Amino acid sequence: xxxxxxxxxxxxxxxxxxxxxxxxxxxxxxxxxxxxxxxxxxxxxxxxxxxxxxxxxxxxxxxxxxxxxxxxxxxxxxxxxxxxxxxxxxxxxxxxxxxx
Numbered sequence: 001x002x003x004x005x006x007x008x009x010x011x012x013x014x015x016x017x018x019x020x021x022x023x024x025x026x027x028x029x030x031x032x033x034x035x036x037x038x039x040x041x042x043x044x045x046x047x048x049x050x051x052x053x054x055x056x057x058x059x060x061x062x063x064x065x066x067x068x069x070x071x072x073x074x075x076x077x078x079x080x081x082x083x084x085x086x087x088x089x090x091x092x093x094x095x096x097x098x099x100x
Contacts, residue, residue, distance in 0.1 A: 026068075026078065026094060027099075028065075028067055028068060029065070029099065029100070030063060030065055030083060030099075031064050031065075031078075031080070031098060031099055031100060032060075032061055032063050032064070032097070032098060032100050033058045033059065033060055033061060033062040033064070033092075033096055034060055034061075034096060034098050035095070035096050036060050041059050042058045042059075042062070042093065042096045043055075043056075043058075043092070044056050044057070044058055044080070044088070044091070045090050045091045046091070047091055048070050048072050048079075048091045049072050049075075049077065052091070055088065055089075055090040056090075058082075058092070062082070063082075063083035063100065064080040064081065064082055064092065064097070065080060066080050067079045076093070076095070077091045077092070077093060078091065078092055078093075078094050078097060079091055
């Protein structure tokens with residue numbers, strides 16, 4: 001019986017790590033793009049991952065409103081809208097966002 005419970009626990013932890021689970025420690029609010037290389041842009045994507053289409057590129061200093069973040073693999077992706085236009089929405093890598 002204990003072994004069965006242990007296997008269920010391991011399976012549920014493994015599954016939750018694979019599925020995009022909400023990411024702790026990221027609070028919704030206003031952020032800005034930073035750390036993008038000279039002449040490059042942070043890609044805003046249609047979903048949380050590099051396999052999703054690019055919506056647009058955001059240079060350093062672009063302000064966004066973070067709604068929530070999810071982790072897929074080792075990367076944390078945040079659902080954001082542009083601060084200047086709430087109509088433009090997508091996912092950006094949290095590694096290039098900092099709180100305003």
